[in-house]
Structures are given as C-alpha cells and as structure tokens.
Amino acid sequence: MEAIEAVEKEIEKVISKFSGVKKQSESTLDEIISVLEICSSSLYKMDSTSTIPEQQANELKNVIARCKAKLQSIGTEHRSLHATVSKVGKAIDRHFTPDYQSIAPMDVFENDKYIEILNQIISEHFYRQGMNGVAESLINESALPPEEDIHLELFADLFQMSEAILNKNLGPALEWVTQYSSELDSRNSTLEFKLRRLAYLQLLEQGVNGQAEAIAYTRAHFNKFIIKFEKEIQMLMGCLIYLGQHDFHNTPYSMLFKEELWVDGADSFIQESCEIVGVNRDSSLEIIINSGCYSLPALMNLKQIMLKNRVSSVWSERNELPIEIDLGPEYRFHSVFTCPILKLPSTEQNPPMKLKCGHVISKDAMQKLTRGLMLKCPYCPKESTVSEAKKIFF
Numbered sequence: 281m282e283a284i285e286a287v288e289k290e291i292e293k294v295i296s297k298f299s300g301v302k303k304q305s306e307s308t309l310d311e312i313i314s315v316l317e318i319c320s321s322s323l324y325k326m327d328s329t330s331t332i333p334e335q336q337a338n339e340l341k342n343v344i345a346r347c348k349a350k351l352q353s354i355g356t357e358h359r360s361l362h363a364t365v366s367k368v369g370k371a372i373d374r375h376f377t378p379d380y381q382s383i384a385p386m387d388v389f390e391n392d393k394y395i396e397i398l399n400q401i402i403s404e405h406f407y408r409q410g411m412n413g414v415a416e417s418l419i420n421e422s423a424l425p426p427e428e429d430i431h432l433e434l435f436a437d438l439f440q441m442s443e444a445i446l447n448k449n450l451g452p453a454l455e456w457v458t459q460y461s462s463e464l465d466s467r468n469s470t471l472e473f474k475l476r477r478l479a480y481l482q483l484l485e486q487g488v489n490g491q492a493e494a495i496a497y498t499r500a501h502f503n504k505f506i507i508k509f510e511k512e513i514q515m516l517m518g519c520l521i522y523l524g525q526h527d528f529h530n531t532p533y534s535m536l537f538k539e540e541l542w543v544d545g546a547d548s549f550i551q552e553s554c555e556i557v558g559v560n561r562d563s564s565l566e567i568i569i570n571s572g573c574y575s576l577p578a579l580m581n582l583k584q585i586m587l588k589n590r591v592s593s594v595w596s597e598r599n600e601l602p603i604e605i606d607l608g609p610e611y612r613f614h615s616v617f618t619c620p621i622l623k624l625p626s627t628e629q630n631p632p633m634k635l636k637c638g639h640v641i642s643k644d645a646m647q648k649l650t651r652g653l654m655l656k657c658p659y660c661p662k663e664s665t666v667s668e669a670k671k672i673f674f
C-alpha cells in the first residue's frame with residue numbers, strides 16, 4: 281500500500297505540473313496571437329506599395345523578438361515536464377520489485393508445451409467471459425486444438441443465463457431451476473425461491489394490470505415454499521396493497537425492489553448451478569492470478585530473509601514452496617497428505633503409502649524405514665513387507 285501511495289504522490293505532482301504548464305502556455309499563446317493579430321491588421325490597412333516607416337518597422341521587430349522569447353520559455357517549461365514524468369518511473373522502480381525471477385521459474389514460458397497450456401487457459405477465460413470471438417481468434421492464431429471442453433460449454437450456457445438475470449430476463453434461469461428442482465431441494469437451496477420472488481415482483485411492477493397474473497403466479501409457484509419462507513411470502517403478499525401506487529420505492533416494501541436483489545439472484549444462480557453440474561465457477565486464469573497475487577508478498581519476504589541468512593539453497597526444489605501459504609477456504613480444492621514422519625506434503629514422486637496395518641506414511645519415509653525387505657510401522661509397530669504397502673490417491 282505504501283508503495284502505491286508513493287507512486288500516486290509522484291503522479292499527482294505530474295498532473296498538477298501538466299495542468300500548470302498547460303494553463304500558462306495557453307494564456308501566453310493567446311497573448312502572442314492577439315499581439316500578432318493587431319500587427320497584421322495594422323499592416324493590412326497600409327497601402328501595399330508604400331514602405332513601412334522606420335519607427336513601425338522597429339516596433340514590429342521588437343514584437344517578433346518578444347514573441348520568440350515567450351515561445352522559447354514555453355519550450356523550456358515543456359522540457360521540464362520530462363523530469364517530473366521520469367520521477368514516476370523511478371518511484372515505481374524504487375518501490376516495486378521488477379525481478380520475480382528469484383521466486384518463479386521465468387523460463388517456464390520458453391517451453392512450447394507450457395505456452396500451449398497458457399494459451400489454453402487464456403482462451404478458456406475468454407470463453408467464460410462470453411468473449412467467444414476473442415477466444416476463437418487466440419485458438420486460431422496460436423494453432424491450438426479446437427476447444428471441445430464439455431465443461432466450458434456448460435459454463436457458457438450457465439453464464440448466459442446468469443447474465444440474462446441481470447438484464448431482467450428470468451426465463452432461461454427459471455427453466456433451468458425447474459429442470460434441476462430436485463437437486464436444488466436436496467441441497468436445501470434458496471435459489472428457486474429467490475428467482476420466483478423476482479418474477480413475482482416483476483409482475484407487480486406492471487401495476488394494476490399485473491395483479492391477476494401476479495396472484496396466479498403465487499398460487500402456481502409459492503405453495504412449496506410456504507413452510508420455509510412464510511415471513512417472506514407474507515411480505516410479498518403485502519406488496520399487493522400498494523399496487524395502485526406509481527412505484528414501490530416509497531412503500532414499506534421498497535427493499536424488495538432494489539437492484540441488489542437481481543445481482544444476488546444472478547450470483548446465487550451461477551454459484552449453485554456450477555456446483556450442481558460440477559463445473560468450476562472461476563476460470564483457471566483467475567484462480568492462478570489471485571493465488572499468485574496473494575502469495576507473492578510472502579514469497580518475496582521469505583526470499584529476502586533466506587538471502588540475508590545465506591540459506592537460499594533450501595529453496596532448491598522449484599516445484600515446491602518452502603512455506604505453506606494459506607489462500608483461504610475459497611481456494612482449497614482437495615485435502616493434502618503430509619507425511620507424519622518427514623513432515624512434508626506428498627508429491628507425485630513421493631505419494632502416500634498405506635502399510636498393511638492401515639497406517640499411512642510417505643513413500644520416502646517408507647523406504648528410509650525399510651530394513652532388507654521388511655518394514656516396521658513406526659506407529660503400531662507391526663511388521664510388513666514393502667510390496668504389501670499400497671499407494672493412496674488424494
């Protein structure tokens with residue numbers, strides 16, 4: 281934050297200097313123009329055949345010299361702007377670390393396979409944003425195989441439905457909700473009620489004309505919600521009293537007609553529908569960038585400390601972080617096995633192994649504990665052979 285503020289301060293200086301110079305230059309230029317206009321009009325008034333009297337010629341020379349001097353001073357002022365601008369660059373260099381090489385393998389983007397994965401992730405992100413044209417151009421230009429990810433298609437459909445909610449078109453989302461009604465019920469979901477409520481309120485906004493349809497709507501769709509949403513339904517019914525008014529914003533039910541309800545409806549829809557059909561709500565790119573931004577300061581600090589204490593060699597495994605960074609429950613996708621003996625999280629090369637007795641340790645730990653063909657469990661301690669141990673998948 282401090283770093284951003286320091287750069288912001290320099291930018292403010294540039295802006296104020298720019299506007300000062302602009303103001304000054306404009307008024308000087310206006311002055312020069314008006315002086316020159318006076319001179320030219322007095323020259324036009326003269327007979328073109330007669331010569332300019334000496335006194336007037338001298339005055340003209342003086343005027344031109346003054347104009348030149350003023351223009352030069354504008355030029356000097358303008359040049360002085362460069363120094364202020366370059367201070368912004370220096371402030372960025374001073375307060376931000378331009379070199380991330382020390383904590384990330386930058387050569388990763390020199391590998392064709394990784395570039396392909398990167399382009400795939402970016403194109404997937406564009407698809408998810410509904411920018412299909414941009415995604416297709418990227419796929420064509422980077423010669424990627426055409427996207428046939430079924431999850432992506434599913435997500436695109438759901439995303440469109442959620443966008444439609446924001447545009448006050450509930451039709452597609454309600455159709456989806458009806459189709460997945462039993463799944464939603466089993467999750468104790470409030471989504472269908474939220475959307476039905478919006479549809480009902482939309483009818484009320486038509487005024488008296490929408491009354492019959494609104495009442496019919498409640499009879500058709502609100503029965504199943506009576507027990508769970510009794511209070512809310514009572515409020516929805518209360519709105520009918522104010523149907524003849526111009527709008528609902530001056531009534532005790534104004535909170536039901538706020539835009540936030542539509543945003544919440546769209547948000548709940550995309551969240552729950554993604555969970556039900558089993559697709560990721562966030563794009564991989566979003567997840568990677570967010571986790572990166574979150575982890576970077578901690579990793580940079582750690583690197584500094586390691587360099588100071590000359591223990592940077594500890595961080596030799598580039599595929600493994602030297603410390604655990606908690607990204608919060610949102611970014612916790614699956615459980616991780618940490619070996620109770622070596623105190624290290626399992627990797628593909630060092631997977632968790634279940635011994636015959638049922639205790640689980642990492643493969644490396646197992647190999648360290650093996651004597652000949654036999655292995656003594658460090659916990660129970662039953663003996664078994666290495667071949668009896670089974671790899672466990674997390």
Ligand SMILES: [Zn+2]
Nearest residue numbers: 637639657660
């Ligand atoms: Zn055991």
